[in-house]
Amino acid sequence: MTDSPGPAPRSRTLRAIGAVLGSAVGDALGAPFEFGPEGVFSARFPAPGDGAGMCGGGGWEPGEATDDTQMAVLVGESLLEHGGLELPDVFARFRRWAAAGPKDIGLATEAVLTGGDPWDLAAALHFQTNGRAAGNGALMRASTSAVYFAPHGREATMDAARRIAALTHGDRAAWEGTAIFHELIREALTGGDPLEAVATTLGAVHPGHRARYAQVLAPDWHPDLATEFNGAVWPCLGSAVWALRTTTSYEDAVRAAVDLGGDTDTVAAVTGGLAGAVHGPDAIPDRWTQPLHVPLPGFGDRVLNGPELMRLARRLASPGGEAD
């Protein structure tokens, strides 16, 4: 806790932009450090506010967003073009993207999207065969859908999260983690404190999965207590909520996330979504948003820049164009 919180963002639309942009920036910031040890980010950029930049590395350009944000954009554009959730279309976009050979793609996601099975069976068939599909690969891409479904209320946004997660992940644990993220973002967009909403949110989680999420979302939980690699959905979400809880700014939250090591781009993307929604887009440093860009393999030469991503977030927050 190195600095005082800035002024709270004024409107729901600003918080929505913060969620989408914050997730993308976390993704790009964490990408060069993926699968590294703890503390690498702080070792390279010792103090907050020291000009820590988008450094690139590990095959990533400075500011280049990975599969987390690329898939989030695909979901967001499908929602807007169809005026709602059209699952076969989301799956078709995912498949087109996966076929184009993105630099980064989760193992389960790749198997499901390239296996040739129909959209409503592919993930379940993969889960039946492999028995493991509780990765963070659905949670990581949920910022856009969380913003879009927030006005529809708790039940609807959690249900939409589960359905989109189920396109690639057959394990209900992945659905429930994504549903929790959707609901915490909804709370933040209303101006509430997502940390205070954890208990209520857990009450809406499938009973068979509630205890495990209660554990990683508890105030005294620490990422060191994780029993799996943070590429799994539970410690990934737990670490993001821990990073939000133990910091007072967007920058400190995503620094803490990247410093955990492991699946740094995704832990920082989830953290950045929450922290961006709470602290707003103005809390995200310009030196991080300016180099941000989101390539979309399979969709021509399209590369979204920061302002284009913000426009997408604004439309998702107000699909009818109404201001708030």
Ligand SMILES: [Mg+2]
């Ligand atoms: Mg990634």
